[in-house]
Amino acid sequence: MEQSDLNLKHVLRLLEKRYTSILEISRLTRELEDALGRDDRASSLLTLQARADEMAKADGYMEELWRMAESDAGHLQKLRSLLGTDPSLAVEAGEEEEAILALRRKMCLTVEGLQAADKRLSRRVAGLKSYYETTT
Numbered sequence: 001m002e003q004s005d006l007n008l009k010h011v012l013r014l015l016e017k018r019y020t021s022i023l024e025i026s027r028l029t030r031e032l033e034d035a036l037g038r039d040d041r042a043s044s045l046l047t048l049q050a051r052a053d054e055m056a057k058a059d060g061y062m063e064e065l066w067r068m069a070e071s072d073a074g075h076l077q078k079l080r081s082l083l084g085t086d087p088s089l090a091v092e093a094g095e096e097e098e099a100i101l102a103l104r105r106k107m108c109l110t111v112e113g114l115q116a117a118d119k120r121l122s123r124r125v126a127g128l129k130s131y132y133e134t135t136t
Helices: 008-037 041-069 073-084 095-129 131-135
Strands: none
Touching: 008 041, 008 095, 041 073, 073 095, 095 131
């Protein structure tokens, strides 16, 4: 198979599933912030577990993407280019590539928001013992 034979529609479908999982993680993070604000330990624990499950699902989609390309060096190179390049700097070649990069841009923005929320949660829960307090 040649590099151009990489099924970009399937890549896009898996990335869309991953993005849906990331959006769900974002929603669960807001729910977790709310539960912690109410000092609702039971809801917090359930939400943390649901969030961890969704993260595992999102990771599974990425694993599936990499498995798609592992048997062909050209596919792997194409996938690395699509997934490893900063999406704001990437130059797309076709319709599918454009859709993949546009979705990656949206994912990056959502993940940045999640990171900020995680930082707030960590500092709120752990205070000075927070990972963010020890690394900044």
